[in-house]
Amino acid sequence: MIITNLEMIPGKKLVKHLGLVQGSSVRAKHVGRDIMASLKNIFGGELKGYTELLQESREEAMSRMQEQASAVGANAVLNIRFSTSSIAQGAAELFAYGTAVVVE
Amino acid sequence: MADLIVLIILLSLGYGFGRLAENKHYKSIKKREHQLRELYVMATKYPPATNPAPATTLVSGSVVISVDYFKRFVASLRNLIGGRVKSYESLLDRARREALLRMKEQANELGADMIFNVKIETSSIHKGRKNAVGSVEVLAYGTALVPSSTASTASSTTGA
Numbered sequence: 001m002i003i004t005n006l007e008m009i010p011g012k013k014l015v016k017h018l019g020l021v022q023g024s025s026v027r028a029k030h031v032g033r034d035i036m037a038s039l040k041n042i043f044g045g046e047l048k049g050y051t052e053l054l055q056e057s058r059e060e061a062m063s064r065m066q067e068q069a070s071a072v073g074a075n076a077v078l079n080i081r082f083s084t085s086s087i088a089q090g091a092a093e094l095f096a097y098g099t100a101v102v103v104e
Numbered sequence: 105m106a107d108l109i110v111l112i113i114l115l116s117l118g119y120g121f122g123r124l125a126e127n128k129h130y131k132s133i134k135k136r137e138h139q140l141r142e143l144y145v146m147a148t149k150y151p152p153a154t155n156p157a158p159a160t161t162l163v164s165g166s167v168v169i170s171v172d173y174f175k176r177f178v179a180s181l182r183n184l185i186g187g188r189v190k191s192y193e194s195l196l197d198r199a200r201r202e203a204l205l206r207m208k209e210q211a212n213e214l215g216a217d218m219i220f221n222v223k224i225e226t227s228s229i230h231k232g233r234k235n236a237v238g239s240v241e242v243l244a245y246g247t248a249l250v251p252s253s254t255a256s257t258a259s260s261t262t263g264a
Binding site for chain 1: 114117118121122125126129149150151153154156157158160161162164166167168169170171172173175176202220221223225227228229238239241243245246247249
C-alpha cells in the first residue's frame, strides 16, 4: 500500500476515491519512564523513552488506518495528516488520517 | 532554609547540565545539517513532473525534548513581567531542527533526493506543576521522492 502526504502519486492515475480513513491510539506512559522523565526535567535533554513511545503509538495509529483503508478496498492513502493531543495527565492520543483511493 | 538550599542545588544542576547538553546538541545539529544539506526539503505540495516518475515514501522524524530546571525557573519569572521567553525559544528551535534532521536521515537511507510537503507539528506532552511546559514533542513528516533513475540509467547504458 502506498502511503504519502502528497495529494497525488507521481506517475500514477487516480481511479477511485473512497473517502476518509483514520486510525488512532491512546497511550499512557508507564511509571518507570515517568521517573526518568522527571529526572530529565531537572537536567534537560531528550526524553528517549517518550520519543520511542510516541513513535510506536504513531505507527499503531498508522497501521489501524491502513487496515481501514484495505477494508474499503483501497491500494493507496493520500494526503496523510498526523495530530497529537494530550487528553489527560500522562496520556496522549496519536491520530492519523488520510484519503483512501484506488490508483492504477 | 532547607527548601532554599534544595532550590539552589536544583537550579545550579539545571544550569550546568542544561547548558552542557544544549551546547552539545547544537554542535551535533550543525554537523548533521551540514552533512545532509544536499537533500532538498520543500513545503510545496506538488513535486516536479519527471519521467520516469519517482517512488514516494512517507518519512517522519520525531523528538521529545525537556527543558531543564533553571530554564523553567527563568521562564516562570518571565511570566511575571511578560516578553520574549528565550529559554523556551531555544528548546523549540532544537526540537524542530532535530525532528527535521531525523526525517532527513530516514530519507537519506532510502536514497531520496527530495522531500516534499513537509509539515511540522508541535505539541506539549508532559505538563508539570501548574501546567508549566515540561517537554515538547515535535514531529516532522513529508514525502520522500526516491528517483527511479537507477533502473533507467542501467537500461540507457545497455542501449548505448
